[in-house]
Amino acid sequence: MILLGPPGVGKGTQGVLLADVHGMSRIVTGDLLRSARAEGTPLGLEAQRYMDAGELVPDGVMNALVKECLESVPDGRGVVFDGFPRTDVQATALQGTLEELGRAIDHVIVLEAENDVLVRRIAGRRSCPECGCVFNVYSNSAEQEGLCDRDQSPLVHRADDEPETVRRRLEIYHELTEPLIAFYEQSDVSVSYVPGDQAVEDAQSAIRSVILLMTPHDPSEDA
Numbered sequence: 001m002i003l004l005g006p007p008g009v010g011k012g013t014q015g016v017l018l019a020d021v022h023g024m025s026r027i028v029t030g031d032l033l034r035s036a037r038a039e040g041t042p043l044g045l046e047a048q049r050y051m052d053a054g055e056l057v058p059d060g061v062m063n064a065l066v067k068e069c070l071e072s073v074p075d076g077r078g079v080v081f082d083g084f085p086r087t088d089v090q091a092t093a094l095q096g097t098l099e100e101l102g103r104a105i106d107h108v109i110v111l112e113a114e115n116d117v118l119v120r121r122i123a124g125r126r127s128c129p130e131c132g133c134v135f136n137v138y139s140n141s142a143e144q145e146g147l148c149d150r151d152q153s154p155l156v157h158r159a160d161d162e163p164e165t166v167r168r169r170l171e172i173y174h175e176l177t178e179p180l181i182a183f184y185e186q187s188d189v190s191v192s193y194v195p196g197d198q199a200v201e202d203a204q205s206a207i208r209s210v211i212l213l214m215t216p217h218d219p220s221e222d223a
């Protein structure tokens, strides 16, 4: 399943909840890059200058990274993609990798919200660098200020969450990533739209309803 949507719309927030409920793996390219950066690997050092400027890391790097992750997911285990694909080159590469692995995208969930909602959320975001949980000083604060509810790690405000960088990330989303909605609409993948500007729990219920609706149902299982 792909969670698609602009920066700050709630892909990470919803992805964590979905993966927990459905026992799925998450492939979160932003988190993978931030970990590589924290570890000072060559990938992390290369990625840093793009991320700090709000630009996309080159497709070749991202495609190789995601392929490696996908190959380590156990057969039959579902995957939530968050932050990938982001360009038509990445979308095509993902299809190729999935075909090689005998797998396919079942759902694309498009989360939507206006820019002013996104900018406020990003300003208030605090993230756990360990488990990827996200909080917000305005709407979803941690139980203990500054500490992750799940593993008590100190929360951080991301370097690329400064207003000027956020503006660039939004521009890039509209220019390069939003067109992927049409790409998937024209394929045989189910594409559903969920408002991202509702409460976290309501967005989560809406996503789960969409998944239930779009998942083929075997009536013999009801007996």
Ligand code: AP5
Residues within 6 Å of the ligand: 005, 006, 007, 008, 009, 010, 011, 012, 013, 014, 029, 030, 031, 033, 050, 051, 052, 054, 055, 056, 057, 058, 062, 082, 083, 084, 085, 086, 090, 121, 122, 124, 125, 126, 134, 135, 136, 137, 139, 140, 160, 169, 196, 197, 198, 199, 200, 201, 203
């Ligand atoms: P990435 O980390 O993927 O950032 P993003 O896509 O810009 O998305 P965000 O993480 O900002 O937002 P989100 O939608 O996950 O929202 P969240 O749940 O956190 O990418 C960062 C950078 O890495 C890119 O700019 C690029 O340089 C590079 N990169 C990554 N992938 C790449 C790729 N494939 N190719 C090339 N480069 C790549 O929520 C935001 C805040 O709002 C939180 O505080 C949360 O608590 C709050 N919130 C969430 N939902 C709600 C709600 N319903 N109500 C109120 N508050 C809410």
